Amino acid sequence: MAEFVIKENIIDKVTGRAIPKPANDQNTDDIIPARYMKEITFGNLGKYVYFDERNKDGKEVLTHPFNDPTYHGGNILVAGANYGCGSSREHAPQALYRYGIRAIIAESFAEIFAGNCASLGIVGVMIPKAEITALIEFITQNPNTQVIVDLKDKKVKYGKKEIALEIIEGRRQAFLNGTWDALTILQQNKEGIKAVEGKLPYLHFK
Amino acid sequence: MSKNTLYDKVWNEHVVGVLPTGQTQIFVGRHLMHEVTSPQAFEMVRDRKLRVPHPELTTAVVDHVIPTDNVSRPYKDNQAEVMTAELEKNTKEFKLNFCTEAIGLQGVCHVTFPEQGIIWPGQLVVCGDSHTCTYGAFGALAFGIGTTQVSHVLATETMAMDKLKVRRITVNGKLQKAVTAKDVALHIIRKLTVKGGVGFAYEFGGSVIDSFSMEERMTLCNLAVEGGARLGYVNPDETTYKYLKGKEKAPKADFDKAVSYWKTVASGKDAEYDSVVEIDATTLEPMITWGVNPEQGITVSESIPSLEKFTSKDQEEVIDALKYMGLEAGKPLVGTPVNVVFIGSCTNGRLSDFIAAAKILKGKKVAVKTLVVPGSLAVKKEAERLGLDKIFKDAGCEWRNAGCSMCLAMNPDKLIGNQRSASTSNRNFKGRQGSPTGRTHLMSPYTAAACAIEGKLADPRKYL
Numbered sequence: 312m313a314e315f316v317i318k319e320n321i322i323d324k325v326t327g328r329a330i331p332k333p334a335n336d337q338n339t340d341d342i343i344p345a346r347y348m349k350e351i352t353f354g355n356l357g358k359y360v361y362f363d364e365r366n367k368d369g370k371e372v373l374t375h376p377f378n379d380p381t382y383h384g385g386n387i388l389v390a391g392a393n394y395g396c397g398s399s400r401e402h403a404p405q406a407l408y409r410y411g412i413r414a415i416i417a418e419s420f421a422e423i424f425a426g427n428c429a430s431l432g433i434v435g436v437m438i439p440k441a442e443i444t445a446l447i448e449f450i451t452q453n454p455n456t457q458v459i460v461d462l463k464d465k466k467v468k469y470g471k472k473e474i475a476l477e478i479i480e481g482r483r484q485a486f487l488n489g490t491w492d493a494l495t496i497l498q499q500n501k502e503g504i505k506a507v508e509g510k511l512p513y514l515h516f517k
Numbered sequence: 518m519s520k521n522t523l524y525d526k527v528w529n530e531h532v533v534g535v536l537p538t539g540q541t542q543i544f545v546g547r548h549l550m551h552e553v554t555s556p557q558a559f560e561m562v563r564d565r566k567l568r569v570p571h572p573e574l575t576t577a578v579v580d581h582v583i584p585t586d587n588v589s590r591p592y593k594d595n596q597a598e599v600m601t602a603e604l605e606k607n608t609k610e611f612k613l614n615f616c617t618e619a620i621g622l623q624g625v626c627h628v629t630f631p632e633q634g635i636i637w638p639g640q641l642v643v644c645g646d647s648h649t650c651t652y653g654a655f656g657a658l659a660f661g662i663g664t665t666q667v668s669h670v671l672a673t674e675t676m677a678m679d680k681l682k683v684r685r686i687t688v689n690g691k692l693q694k695a696v697t698a699k700d701v702a703l704h705i706i707r708k709l710t711v712k713g714g715v716g717f718a719y720e721f722g723g724s725v726i727d728s729f730s731m732e733e734r735m736t737l738c739n740l741a742v743e744g745g746a747r748l749g750y751v752n753p754d755e756t757t758y759k760y761l762k763g764k765e766k767a768p769k770a771d772f773d774k775a776v777s778y779w780k781t782v783a784s785g786k787d788a789e790y791d792s793v794v795e796i797d798a799t800t801l802e803p804m805i806t807w808g809v810n811p812e813q814g815i816t817v818s819e820s821i822p823s824l825e826k827f828t829s830k831d832q833e834e835v836i837d838a839l840k841y842m843g844l845e846a847g848k849p850l851v852g853t854p855v856n857v858v859f860i861g862s863c864t865n866g867r868l869s870d871f872i873a874a875a876k877i878l879k880g881k882k883v884a885v886k887t888l889v890v891p892g893s894l895a896v897k898k899e900a901e902r903l904g905l906d907k908i909f910k911d912a913g914c915e916w917r918n919a920g921c922s923m924c925l926a927m928n929p930d931k932l933i934g935n936q937r938s939a940s941t942s943n944r945n946f947k948g949r950q951g952s953p954t955g956r957t958h959l960m961s962p963y964t965a966a967a968c969a970i971e972g973k974l975a976d977p978r979k980y981l
């Protein structure tokens with residue numbers, strides 16, 4: 312099949328400051344507590360991300376990296392192993408996206424969560440455990456570090472370091488070609504849609 | 518691979534092209550919607566500043582959360598009020614058709630839409646609801662989709678899908694007294710299991726299906742998804758055309774032209790199927806489910822199966838189901854006391870269902886709480902014109918307003934504790950009727966009415 316590219320959706324790298332969130336097995340209920348799923352929109356979910364961890368006894372936990380002003384404006388999350396385990400709810404990656412997260416660097420991901428992230432355009436990449444530890448140490452000491460998740464070079468770059476990253480190849484291609492989003496693909500063949508509209512008899516019955 | 522079936526023909530008519538992902542892009546000719554699965558889809562469309570190219574092809578209604586007793590606004594349940602207001606806002610903003618109480622068109626989506634005449638043979642119909650397969654009764658390809666796909670349909674009037682296989686299910690013979698479309702469906706699911714239809718479209722045919730009314734065909738197709746099939750359908754025939762003729766939103770000036778087209782979409786005589794199943798309906802009897810999925814059902818003449826009838830792998834599931842249901846393997850099912858009877862839903866909430874229930878309840882008294890919930894305002898009005906409401910009320914039933922009611926517990930009609938219910942709905946899953954320990958037995962309106970009189974699971978045949 313010929314290479315299919317949607318220019319405006321191409322994501323070849325994500326650059327920005329990083330938020331350290333090192334634990335393993337952070338689940339979708341941690342990311343978005345179930346009671347906020349009653350919301351009729353995804354739009355508000357950003358403020359509920361990690362809600363129960365960020366608020367204890369009615370008070371903001373200032374040491375939580377999502378509350379800590381040091382990391383405000385960060386768009387890259389750094390986490391441990393099996394990130395996003397639990398339910399298939401679209402609400403969890405939506406909450407991260409609405410908060411502003413555009414890439415997640417982790418030791419590994421839960422499969423459904425990884426797929427949900429990809430369909431929203433959140434880049435999820437894996438680096439080895441020792442590199443996660445080193446990266447977290449570095450950004451804790453230098454929170455203004457610009458971290459680059461480079462999908463073209465398949466590398467995570469910060470300071471003087473370049474670390475080979477892992478991502479499912481099909482998913483990497485979808486980001487590089489801009490085809491990660493089904494809605495955008497469906498919008499491409501406008502002529503084809505018009506042709507079916509024109510020929511479907513029942514659309515024109517009076 | 519199937520050939521020249523209705524499924525193949527209608528699918529081909531709607532193919533836009535093959536996507537880079539390998540899936541097929543298909544055009545959606547009718548998009549239906551309710552309040553539960555649509556709000557985030559509108560948000561996705563709004564976020565991307567997209568428009569809805571074909572607002573005239575989408576029709577919405579509020580059914581899942583609507584209360585059936587006190588319908589005055591705002592609803593007591595704030596969440597229901599918020600969801601309703603959201604759909605009102607969204608349909609207004611995007612100029613979609615909206616069926617409201619004010620215009621007399623409120624009801625369960627799969628009851629009110631077809632009776633308005635908007636479902637036709639040869640259409641490709643989707644809705645964010647798994648029982649969308651109901652519309653297969655008209656010879657339409659109709660199936661449920663997820664919220665993200667709802668946004669795709671809103672923004673492009675298309676979606677991505679893989680083609681299904683087609684299984685022909687031929688039902689021949691003559692139905693005995695009190696055996697209904699619901700019983701035929703529960704029998705098919707028992708025979709083919711709840712997973713048997715995965716990857717398939719079911720084509721229902723044969724002399725029994727030919728003789729079914731449109732309402733009976735809707736009951737049958739409604740349950741296709743409970744057998745694992747994404748959709749089910751019946752080839753259109755004179756019964757279909759007669760039903761549609763004169764319906765408010767059916768073709769008018771072009772009606773004859775439409776019928777000519779509809780005739781062309783039916784499966785050809787030379788149609789080929791991926792699988793064929795034949796059923797002799799003459800021996801069928803009224804069905805009641807004993808377990809926690811729709812394949813766990815028996816006839817009113819049988820006892821609950823003994824454990825040896827199941828493979829050792831399945832036994833664990835059966836033991837768990839029986840424990841949940843408070844029943845014992847090998848024991849009779851008929852005679853088990855029930856606490857609540859529910860007659861309604863998108864499976865059995867149409868006029869003929871209430872005529873059937875009234876036939877049994879006329880002049881009788883119910884022994885337990887019995888909710889009779891019309892599927893739409895139109896059904897309610899017509900039932901009242903026929904005096905059915907009086908029969909139900911005289912028998913001691915509660916005659917309610919239209920809605921999904923006790924089928925799925927997103928509104929105030931719920932079981933309490935481990936109450937046992939005789940229900941004409943479609944799912945006997947654990948907790949389905951609103952209590953985490955509630956017990957559901959699926960059956961036809963005849964059988965439910967008989968259960969109401971006896972206060973026990975009952976054989977309806979002695980009342981007919």
